[in-house]
Amino acid sequence: MEALDRIFIRIGEAFSAFLAQYLPGPAVTVIGMFLSAIIISTFAALTFMLLTWLERKFVGRMQDRIGPNRVGPFGLLQPIADAIKMFTKELITPAGAHKVVYNLAPILVVAPALMIFAVIPFGRDMVAADLDVGVLYLIALSSATEVAILMAGWASRNKFSLLGAMRAVAQMLSYEVPLVLILLTLVLMAGSMRLADIVAVQGVPFALLQPVAFVIFVVAAAAELNRTPFDIPEAESELVAGYHTEYGGMKFGLFMMAEFIAAFGMAALVTTVFLGGWRPWIVPLPSWLWFLIKTYLVLFVFIWFRGTFPRLRIDQLQAFCWKFLVPVTLVNVIVTGVVVTFFPLVRNGELVVRGVGGWITVTAVYLAVNVLFALVVAWLYRRPTLQAMQQIQVGQPAGRGLSREVQTA
Numbered sequence: 121m122e123a124l125d126r127i128f129i130r131i132g133e134a135f136s137a138f139l140a141q142y143l144p145g146p147a148v149t150v151i152g153m154f155l156s157a158i159i160i161s162t163f164a165a166l167t168f169m170l171l172t173w174l175e176r177k178f179v180g181r182m183q184d185r186i187g188p189n190r191v192g193p194f195g196l197l198q199p200i201a202d203a204i205k206m207f208t209k210e211l212i213t214p215a216g217a218h219k220v221v222y223n224l225a226p227i228l229v230v231a232p233a234l235m236i237f238a239v240i241p242f243g244r245d246m247v248a249a250d251l252d253v254g255v256l257y258l259i260a261l262s263s264a265t266e267v268a269i270l271m272a273g274w275a276s277r278n279k280f281s282l283l284g285a286m287r288a289v290a291q292m293l294s295y296e297v298p299l300v301l302i303l304l305t306l307v308l309m310a311g312s313m314r315l316a317d318i319v320a321v322q323g324v325p326f327a328l329l330q331p332v333a334f335v336i337f338v339v340a341a342a343a344e345l346n347r348t349p350f351d352i353p354e355a356e357s358e359l360v361a362g363y364h365t366e367y368g369g370m371k372f373g374l375f376m377m378a379e380f381i382a383a384f385g386m387a388a389l390v391t392t393v394f395l396g397g398w399r400p401w402i403v404p405l406p407s408w409l410w411f412l413i414k415t416y417l418v419l420f421v422f423i424w425f426r427g428t429f430p431r432l433r434i435d436q437l438q439a440f441c442w443k444f445l446v447p448v449t450l451v452n453v454i455v456t457g458v459v460v461t462f463f464p465l466v467r468n469g470e471l472v473v474r475g476v477g478g479w480i481t482v483t484a485v486y487l488a489v490n491v492l493f494a495l496v497v498a499w500l501y502r503r504p505t506l507q508a509m510q511q512i513q514v515g516q517p518a519g520r521g522l523s524r525e526v527q528t529a
Contacts (some may be wrong), residue, residue, distance in 0.1 A: 125406040130244055156248045160237045164381045169199035171380045175423050182427035210371035217366065225272035226367065226374035232261040232268070233378045236385035241316050243398045243408030254301050255313040258389065259296075262344065265382070266292050272375075273363035283363030287352055287434060294441045295343040295350075301449035302333045302340075305456040306393050311466035319397035319463055323479050327394040329486040332494050333452055336445055338418070341386045342425055343437070345379070349429035352437055358527050368500040387418035443504070448497055459489055 273285020
């Protein structure tokens with residue numbers, strides 16, 4: 121099992137040793153960085169193709185449909201057919217568009233999604249760039265995506281595109297706040313912003329120690345990714361297609377690719393900071409395989425959201441963030457700081473929780489605090505919740521109302 125766990129590391133070490141026989145050390149380092157970028161890009165492209173098939177299949181089953189089944193066995197070659205279609209479609213640039221910004225936006229949307237993979241530990245010692253400020257690096261990349269989306273909407277010179285871009289930026293900026301606050305609580309617990317350190321501390325997954333933060337993080341992540349029920353920037357019933365209305369062919373394909381790669385990256389982040397990353401659960405499997413299993417479980421939850429929930433209104437979405445998620449996460453930071461002071465996991469960079477008994481005690485304390493915190497939040501928000509549920513009423517079908525009007529006339 122150890123050999124299978126470190127197979128990719130040993131392949132890399134053997135290739136570096138081979139190059140070192142003929143090239144100086146700096147050249148080997150540069151080539152290694154270049155090859156790492158190629159591997160990450162290839163992995164992202166293959167992930168994009170697989171996710172398009174998986175999402176169609178899963179949502180199809182949830183909606184009592186078959187999903188892709190015409191191209192290849194079980195429709196597995198459908199992503200390749202889609203890629204051929206994207207590459208062969210004519211690229212049209214609107215006459216009034218700002219051509220430089222219009223053509224640059226799809227590239228800038230994909231770049232941050234790819235750069236996320238640089239700091240994600242895919243397995244034991246399997247990380248391209250183990251940054252000391254990995255959490256801060258991820259926060260910065262998410263902000264870069266918003267700039268690219270606004271560029272796409274503005275440069276298209278289309279009102280629907282601009283409205284979609286403004287919605288997207290407002291939504292992403294809003295839901296970044298609870299995401300960052302939750303990451304702050306995890307940094308307090310782990311005592312480090314290195315993702316590898318956060319994984320190493322999780323003798324018990326943080327999802328068990330911080331269940332409230334875990335649920336809020338998953339919900340805010342879905343909103344940050346513009347996925348259902350938070351896909352308001354692309355509401356086809358209102359904005360045609362949102363900020364990428366004027367994009368077609370492979371330019372639209374890049375936006376689609378960025379969305380799916382970002383979804384995988386966010387699922388990988390959830391796995392890293394809440395589910396123990398590559399650390400195994402009971403069954404001894406290679407660390408990189410455990411990481412992929414957990415990541416695809418989180419992706420299934422995102423797909424499940426799409427097949428289950430209806431789309432929210434923009435006012436409901438913003439109110440949910442600023443009136444509920446932000447206050448709750450702010451208080452959660454304070455509560456976590458107090459708990460970490462008396463029951464720390466790490467002190468001076470060293471893990472202080474020892475043995476099964478120590479982890480049981482810490483887990484019981486953190487769980488008790490979270491349950492109490494959830495009960496207090498439910499009590500404080502009971503009236504706003506009831507008022508919101510009363511406002512959401514199922515209206516009568518249009519045809520029934522029209523028939524009554526005709527009968528009255």
